[in-house]
Amino acid sequence: MKQSPTILLCLATALSMWSASVKCEGTGRIFVSNEMDNTVSVIDGDSYEVIKIIPVGERPRDMQWHANKSRLLIATSGSDHIEILDVDTLEIVGTIEAGEDPELFDLDPSGTILVASNEDDNELTVSNASTGEKIRTVENVGIEPEGVTFSNDGKVVFVTSEVTNTVLVVDPWSGNILDEALVGSRPRRGIFTPDGAEY
Numbered sequence: 001m002k003q004s005p006t007i008l009l010c011l012a013t014a015l016s017m018w019s020a021s022v023k024c025e026g027t028g029r030i031f032v033s034n035e036m037d038n039t040v041s042v043i044d045g046d047s048y049e050v051i052k053i054i055p056v057g058e059r060p061r062d063m064q065w066h067a068n069k070s071r072l073l074i075a076t077s078g079s080d081h082i083e084i085l086d087v088d089t090l091e092i093v094g095t096i097e098a099g100e101d102p103e104l105f106d107l108d109p110s111g112t113i114l115v116a117s118n119e120d121d122n123e124l125t126v127s128n129a130s131t132g133e134k135i136r137t138v139e140n141v142g143i144e145p146e147g148v149t150f151s152n153d154g155k156v157v158f159v160t161s162e163v164t165n166t167v168l169v170v171d172p173w174s175g176n177i178l179d180e181a182l183v184g185s186r187p188r189r190g191i192f193t194p195d196g197a198e199y
Contacts, residue, residue: 073105103146
């Protein structure tokens, strides 16, 4: 599986994502996870200079905003949890349980729960995003589950399974697998159209 930095930008638009600097509102900072260095680089959005390198857990990968973008959540796959970075102080302030080797994750629109894929165990871990405690494990979500994407209404997550070439529809609130669809070879992650009508 290819290993590469993950760049997380704030306020991206379809047109500016590839052609311009996109800044996080209020700070102008860009955050980059460095998987092999176990760090997150913080870049000034105006000068593009690195202003801080933050040590984190092992193999930082996926990142998502939480709590009105005052917190940055970082999946540290080798440390088996999600780390919480305070965007103002640039300090790690806590962790969220996420099962073994969490790779990709998503939050429901309300920010209540977090769902992470555990590729090696063929599972999902559902956690309370506020307390950091694990709520449940959802087993048998294909082989090598990867991408996790909440529906716009937050009722279900769509999970890509690389080896079985499927997308599963999972109710994270109950832990039930609702449906499964066969797709192309080695799906990584899906996204919704802006109106949420298509995945």
